[in-house]
Amino acid sequence: MSYTEETTSFACEGERLVGILNQPDTPAQTGVVVVVGGPQYRAGSHRQFVLLARALADAGFAVLRFDYRGMGDSEGQPRQFDAVSADIAAAIDALQQRVASLQQVVLWGLCDGASAALLYCFESNDPRVTGLCLLNPWVRSEASLARTQIKHYYTQRLMQKAFWQKLLSGRMALAALSDLTDNIRLSTSGSGWLRTEKQSFQQSMALGLQRFNGPILLLLSGDDYVAKEFLEYVNTDAAWKDAWAHAHLQRHSLPEVDHTCSSAASRQWVEQLTLDWLTQQAATPQRSQEAMTA
Structure with missing residues (x-):
């Protein structure tokens, strides 16, 4: 399917964010917001996002990838992944406004982008988000x-x-x-510095996943310490027990794939898994437009 690829900008709490929108001629009712992680070289994970967006758009899905405030060409002060929920909400608004046929949104994130997506669900319970695709989520702690x-x-x-x-x-x-x-x-010391009165971001991620009612695609690279650390964390932390048993969680292990899926074969594998999952979700009745705009 043919599609356009163009820059777009939109506001977030008075500051301008910059993104790239891939829009098919006849877009599906499901759109994708790519939640990027921290700063990376353009040939690393960000190149993966470009190719992923183009592959999904070629299959009929509108995709918006963007820079948080303080990153890339977007305005504002730099911020950590656990403080970007307003940015994600603004990106969903922008995608919804630019693609009139959109009825639901999927968040796709790598590393701390995946973590930010879960934190967004925990903090907002946004009814427009009906699916999550998480690649190698970040749960770093000393322990x-x-x-x-x-x-x-x-x-x-x-x-x-x-x-x-x-x-x-x-x-x-x-x-x-x-x-x-x-x-x-x-x-052997538990969660180390995480044992504070304030709830840790890992616990908020777990609660965000528990409370999310939609389907979740979890992709874990076999040749990646971030993915291995995620598995260690969820298998030993009490807050993740219920989250790990989520009724709509679809999990895939990717042997010999590194953190950013840097080989062509790895990228294509992730693209195909994402596309197959999206196609399956698009064929399933979703929430109404009224719920999306509520």
Whole structure:
């Protein structure tokens, strides 16, 4: 299907955000807002977003990808992923205004973009959002990082002959051994700095997922410490128990795929999984236009 690709700008709390809209000639009733993560080189994850948007638009889905306030060409002060809900809401408004046939929106996010999407659902319960596609969500904490490093790095190192040769020859730096003992201590200390009176962003993400009534596509790369850390976190944190059992959660593991799906085969795999899932959701009766604009 033919489509246009053009820049667009829209307001968010008095500041101008800049995005790229891919709009098919005959768009589906479901649109996609790509929630980007932190600053990246243009040939990394942002190139993935470009190709994803074009693939989805070619299949008939309107796609808006944009820069938060303080990022790229958008105005405002830089902000962290846990403070961009207003930006996401403004992007949904913009997509809805520019695509008249739109009846529901899916949020698609990578890394802290996926985390921001869940936080948006927790904070807003926006009825316009009827689906989530999450690739390698970010749940970083000291304890979860330590557990991940021990399980997926140090355990592997202990099986290597070169490791023991360095250790026995005295060529292993004391700092390396100190890092290992620190990680062991942190991995058994619960959530570390997260044990505060304020609810952590990881807990808010879990609640956002629990409360979300729509379908969720979760993609986890096999060759990615962020994805491994996510699995470690959700399997050990009580707040994620109910979230992990979400009735409409569809999960796919992607062996040998890295964090940003940097190879052509990886990108195409993610594009196809996303497209298949979107097509399935588009064929399912969704909320009415009145609910979307309520």
